[in-house]
Amino acid sequence: MIYKDLRGFIKQVDELGALRRVNGADPHFELGGITEVAAGTPECPALLFDRIKGLAPGFRVFTNATTTPQRAALALGLDPSLKPLDALKAWMAKRQTLKPLKPVTVTQAPFLENSARGRNVDLRKLPAPHWHRKDGGPFIGSGSIVIMRDPDGGWINASIYRVQVHNKNQVTIQFDHQGRHGAIIAKKYWDSGKACPVAVVNGPDPALFIAGFEYLPEGQSEYDFAGSIKGAPLEVLAGPLTGLPLPAQAEIILEGELLPTSKITLDEGPFGEFTGYYANAKRPCPVMQVQAVHHRDNPILLGSPPMKPPRFHFGLPFRAASIWSNLEMAGVTDVVGVWQHVAQLMTVVALRQRYAGHAKRAALIAAANSYMGRLVVVVDDDVDPSNLADVMWAVTTRCEPAEQIDIVRNAWSSALDPRIPDEEKLAGITSHSKAIIEAVRPFGWKERFPPTSALTAAEASEIEAKWGATIGMPGAKPRTKSRPQAAKPKRRKRH
Ligand SMILES: Cc1cc2nc3c(=O)[nH]c(=O)nc-3n(C[C@H](O)[C@H](O)[C@H](O)COP(=O)(O)O)c2cc1C
Ligand SMILES: [Mn+2]
Numbered sequence: 411m412i413y414k415d416l417r418g419f420i421k422q423v424d425e426l427g428a429l430r431r432v433n434g435a436d437p438h439f440e441l442g443g444i445t446e447v448a449a450g451t452p453e454c455p456a457l458l459f460d461r462i463k464g465l466a467p468g469f470r471v472f473t474n475a476t477t478t479p480q481r482a483a484l485a486l487g488l489d490p491s492l493k494p495l496d497a498l499k500a501w502m503a504k505r506q507t508l509k510p511l512k513p514v515t516v517t518q519a520p521f522l523e524n525s526a527r528g529r530n531v532d533l534r535k536l537p538a539p540h541w542h543r544k545d546g547g548p549f550i551g552s553g554s555i556v557i558m559r560d561p562d563g564g565w566i567n568a569s570i571y572r573v574q575v576h577n578k579n580q581v582t583i584q585f586d587h588q589g590r591h592g593a594i595i596a597k598k599y600w601d602s603g604k605a606c607p608v609a610v611v612n613g614p615d616p617a618l619f620i621a622g623f624e625y626l627p628e629g630q631s632e633y634d635f636a637g638s639i640k641g642a643p644l645e646v647l648a649g650p651l652t653g654l655p656l657p658a659q660a661e662i663i664l665e666g667e668l669l670p671t672s673k674i675t676l677d678e679g680p681f682g683e684f685t686g687y688y689a690n691a692k693r694p695c696p697v698m699q700v701q702a703v704h705h706r707d708n709p710i711l712l713g714s715p716p717m718k719p720p721r722f723h724f725g726l727p728f729r730a731a732s733i734w735s736n737l738e739m740a741g742v743t744d745v746v747g748v749w750q751h752v753a754q755l756m757t758v759v760a761l762r763q764r765y766a767g768h769a770k771r772a773a774l775i776a777a778a779n780s781y782m783g784r785l786v787v788v789v790d791d792d793v794d795p796s797n798l799a800d801v802m803w804a805v806t807t808r809c810e811p812a813e814q815i816d817i818v819r820n821a822w823s824s825a826l827d828p829r830i831p832d833e834e835k836l837a838g839i840t841s842h843s844k845a846i847i848e849a850v851r852p853f854g855w856k857e858r859f860p861p862t863s864a865l866t867a868a869e870a871s872e873i874e875a876k877w878g879a880t881i882g883m884p885g886a887k888p889r890t891k892s893r894p895q896a897a898k899p900k901r902r903k904r905h
Contacts, residue, residue: 412487412640415615415659416710420472422484423456433461437471437548442541442715445473449721454478458710462537468708471537475553475712476616482726485616486639494726495747495796502731510630511637513644519658521704525650531579531703536612536662538575541715542682546692548575549681550612550664553714553723555622555632556583557609557654558595558668561602566655567591568632570622573610573698574678581610582678582695583668586824591628596668596696605667607652608698613661613712618644623728633657651702661712662705669697684753685782686718687828690835719753729754733776742772749795756785758795766853773846774818780844782823787847792862804849808859814848 413419423429430448435441441459448455459471476482479494488500526532538548551573558567571592574582585593599606614622621636633655637643646655651665671694678695680688714723727750734748737759744762751758757780759772769788777786789795789804809815823842825835830842851859865873878886 430455436463437539470710473713478725508638510634511643513646519647520706537711553712555611600670608668610664661709665702666700684716722753746791747795760795762791809849816846
């Protein structure tokens with residue numbers, strides 16, 4: 411059964427044994443520090459913080475929600491025991507058949523258990539950690555969803571944009587660039603001389619969190635996509651202040667207006683970004699005047715601070731799934747896997763080479779669609795693209811750099827790229843170059859390439875099944891005596 415809300419998901423994570431409870435942490439750098447250290451351990455547990463310093467007990471923060479392949483699969487309603495690459499494939503298959511499901515309107519919502527309006531709004535009562543040392547302030551929105559209605563089509567956009575708290579009733583909402591649907595919608599209101607009604611949903615369920623990260627076409631609501639992931643429509647309630655449809659099961663909701671930037675801005679950031687850097691200093695940013703706050707009893711903020719790679723918001727590389735689909739749609743056959751490492755900054759395509767130029771064809775398509783990624787690697791089908799050590803083995807043994815590395819210039823990146831100098835960013839240049847490494851056996855003599863000495867995957871699992879317990883492999887079943895044994899040689903009759 412898929413979870414109903416964030417609480418339901420946390421319960422499922424707990425049942426998997428992947429939840430740790432932390433009491434008494436300080437929201438100034440400690441909560442973020444604990445999250446980062448936990449995310450760097452092999453187990454990478456999800457964390458539920460309570461009794462946070464300076465907040466009422468029961469006001470909680472949940473972090474590392476979907477940071478492992480297992481929990482990313484759980485969030486998508488997939489079998490959490492699938493191997494990562496199989497889980498990504500299952501997601502591709504599910505994603506292709508998803509039909510948008512419109513939300514249904516309800517008249518009751520747990521978030522109405524506590525409401526404050528106007529002068530009674532005080533954001534300082536809510537969790538908003540200072541995640542990283544040099545952050546410019548507390549951020550309530552690191553995994554929060556910003557809701558707006560397009561004034562032309564009437565459709566609802568619901569995407570993740572970071573939200574910094576500036577005082578008791580003002581926050582900023584940061585768009586990475588002007589092509590974000592939120593930025594486009596807000597500008598429409600501002601151009602007609604109005605403020606833009608907006609709501610911030612803190613503590614969405616993970617389906618909405620994932621939908622908020624998806625690149626959906628303009629006009630397609632992330633609400634409908636989240637419903638289709640869950641196989642059940644989202645329940646929404648018309649916001650008492652804005653009338654915007656708000657997820658009834660959400661934890662904490664801010665309602666108000668995003669004010670025209672011609673009237674007011676506040677300096678936002680810096681904020682530790684997913685590249686592991688602060689690429690920009692403080693920048694003027696649109697201000698939301700918060701006019702109402704609603705929250706459930708004992709609310710839970712979903713926190714998803716960006717952290718130094720390989721830590722990432724999602725344990726499965728969702729953008730790799732879209733590149734995989736792009737390759738299939740472009741007619742590139744024999745792709746057996748696509749993966750991203752270093753928090754999306756490195757893309758790996760694994761394929762069965764069928765003709766000369768096949769690997770490069772795949773690499774160029776992957777490079778074109780790899781946002782901010784400087785490195786694209788193509789490997790043969792015997793290499794697991796999700797295993798970085800395996801990939802580097804292919805790079806160091808199958809690629810002759812003088813022949814199999816190419817550079818593509820002036821390609822897709824962004825202002826978040828730490829390696830693009832400020833002068834260039836100021837001049838509007840946010841492109842970079844990408845290296846393509848063909849770590850495949852050269853096509854012309856691939857049949858004569860030295861054979862590998864390693865066990866095949868099938869041979870290795872046969873050994874694991876038989877000897878795994880003896881050599882102490884985790885999860886291996888001990889060999890039982892009842893197992894049928896080789897027939898004893900019959901005694902020969904003596905003459
Ligand atoms: C945890 C997290 C934080 C994000 N923060 C921002 C942000 O601050 N600003 C931004 O423009 N995009 C941010 N993004 C990326 C957007 O949410 C994502 O590209 C989304 O598809 C944009 O939706 P839109 O097409 O409706 O604008 C973030 C993504 C995640 C997963
Ligand atoms: Mn959108």
